[in-house]
Amino acid sequence: MKKIVIAADHAGYNLKEEVKEYLKENGYEVIDMGVESGKTSVDYPDYVIKAAKKVLSGEAEKAIITCGTGAGTAMAANKVRGIRAVACYDVLGARYAALHNNANVLTLGERLTTPFVAKEIVKEWLNTPFEGGRHERRLHLVKEIEERHDMLIKGK
Numbered sequence: 001m002k003k004i005v006i007a008a009d010h011a012g013y014n015l016k017e018e019v020k021e022y023l024k025e026n027g028y029e030v031i032d033m034g035v036e037s038g039k040t041s042v043d044y045p046d047y048v049i050k051a052a053k054k055v056l057s058g059e060a061e062k063a064i065i066t067c068g069t070g071a072g073t074a075m076a077a078n079k080v081r082g083i084r085a086v087a088c089y090d091v092l093g094a095r096y097a098a099l100h101n102n103a104n105v106l107t108l109g110e111r112l113t114t115p116f117v118a119k120e121i122v123k124e125w126l127n128t129p130f131e132g133g134r135h136e137r138r139l140h141l142v143k144e145i146e147e148r149h150d151m152l153i154k155g156k
Helices: 010-025 044-057 071-077 091-099 115-127 134-153
Strands: 003-008 029-032 062-067 085-087 105-109
Touching: 003 010, 003 044, 010 029, 010 062, 010 105, 010 115, 044 062, 044 071, 044 105, 062 071, 062 115, 071 085, 071 105, 085 091, 091 115, 105 115
Parallel strands: 003 029, 003 062, 062 105, 085 105
Antiparallel strands: none
């Protein structure tokens, strides 16, 4: 059984719950990192890092994170070395995020995406294999950017 970690801030709570049920219905084991309700404002980076750690440790294959728009959570997730997050708003974007970019984190926006569309995006993203080939080379270049950034920070 594939494990997917899921998380949300307060603005993405309802969509997280919809996606979580969809995943369970389709045979995925879901690790829910919160939030537990949409009633109290929280800071999305706190939930992004929880989900990212599960992916990087191998406890989960991929992560789905929801917030109001999907933008902030994608930006925060992409600050974590080894995470390739994409904010998706349609099925075609989800397909190419998996096929060409091997995205390991998907972010969705509750204010911009209906539950029906979100489920179609998730389905496409999870069921599209990474193509590899020339895309592998490009992902290696992205990894090099991460490494050069680390060296710049360390003053090398």
